[in-house]
Amino acid sequence: MWGSIVNNSRSFAAQLIAYTKGNNQNEIVSEIIHRHIAWLTALRYQLRLEKEWEHTEERLNNIFVPNICELYYTKLDEELMSCISDEEFEKYKNKSNLATHIMLTQSKRLQELRDQEYFEDFRHMELQKIIHNFYEDQGKSERIKTFPFPRQYASIALWLTLFFAVLTPFGIMDVFMDRIWLTIPLSTLIIWVFYLMEKIGDYSENPFEGTYNDVPITSISNTIEIDLKEMINNHSIPSKTEPVNGFLM
Template identity: 60%
Template sequence: MYTKRNYGFFMTLNWSKKPMLLGFLYAAVLFSLFYFIKIRFYLPWQPLGLIGIAVAFYLGFKNNSSYDRTWEARKIWGSMVNNSRTFGAAVVSFVQGANEAEIKKELLYRHIAWLTALRHQMRLSRPWEHTEERINKLYAPTVSEDYEKTLQKELAEFLSPAEIQSLSTYSNMATQILRNQSKRLQELRDADLYEDFRHMEFHHLIQTFYEDQGKSERIKNFPFPRQYASTAYWLTIVFCAFVPFGLLEIFNTTMGWMYWLGPVITAIIIWVFFLMEKIGDYSENPFEGTYNDVPITAIARGIEIDLREMIDDTNIPKPTETVNGFLM
């Protein structure tokens, strides 16, 4: 997530310059052929304008839908923050008896382990994501040994080696961590550390965590429908391919040096349309680990800090800081 007030113009230009440069070269060739070889072929601007309006409306639809996916993802992880704080307060208040300090720490650490596993699972790549543009290559583009070692190392801070070993055989580790949490809560109820009513509250919170995880997995594992994404891309290409033919009618050879402004204007028009298309394209997948992601690493760190402070833990980490204006 970008945290500064505005993207810089040159930052935006650098990110989206390829279509503009290609459009300028394409238009320069056509304008040169028209000027030097006297190829007199152009298209009236009116039908091209209608096509441009249709493409702009379609890109608007795509961008709105992409934004909805990003905003829904942020709301899901906001719900996780609230539910996690409620769970932490319940653990601190409900659990009473022998070794209560160790038990509270165990439960909250297992919850942090769940967040850690879920965060790593959300960062795994999918074929439709921009895996080549992950922030500083912080997240492995495929499920690999590096990913496994990183996750195991982080989980070792919160879970016992035996529990980590038992989880390693499962495909969805986050799901199994919550299962273990539920079993442990039942054991504590059987040991009379709290009564049935409080146990039901714990079970309800586990349910909300499963719901939040399932909603995140739905966005992660179900792409923005490819027919909509692909149609927007190809319609933009078709429209931009016709743009210089329409401008040839406007910038005719009788205009002198101003005739050569045609390729520049063409490049700007092409840049505007492809910029709109790219913004929607890079908003479709809010967990892919690129510049406009939901900052789930920072959110998970914030939850960890809150929970560990509830039990007066030591060596509490600092909040995640921005790097060059980006928060992961």
């Protein structure tokens, strides 16, 4: 999904640069590109919000703060206001889903530009199609974030793993009748493998929970921002996100 967002973002910027005609072309393209970066920022923060079924005790403290108010009214506000005007930002403050409304503004703006004949109908349709793709990728990400796996999947897998762990030593005892002590290290190894597989499945259910096992959407967003700003020759290009303690955010 986030790979799709990367590809569509680049295509969106390239088409916008190629299609838009007019005396203030550069200003218009820059406005829309920065609004797209604002959408990425809002979506990223929304996906980092805490859900009660996630591994909240293992979040990256001081990097992805789990407190919703802190997240929304300091860091997010600051980042959004660097991309869009204060007037536009005020329209979003009371919205429950900022990313949705930012993309709505983007769609309306494209229609205004079409009405002013900055590009043709066909090209306008192509740009709106990419807006549709962005909404799809956002919706898929939100579905993973908002709807937990049915508990029977997690519960049954855990209980079967524990049941298997209890029976494993008894199941291999007759293989080592002359060296019964080998049952202990071999059983430990087998149990560890199956327990590790169960834990990997558990953490993979929530790829946006703010732990070390996350999809690095902060780094992905940073890559998109760098690419898009370089495409419009913007001078305020951010530095590339570096790993923290060996992990990308």
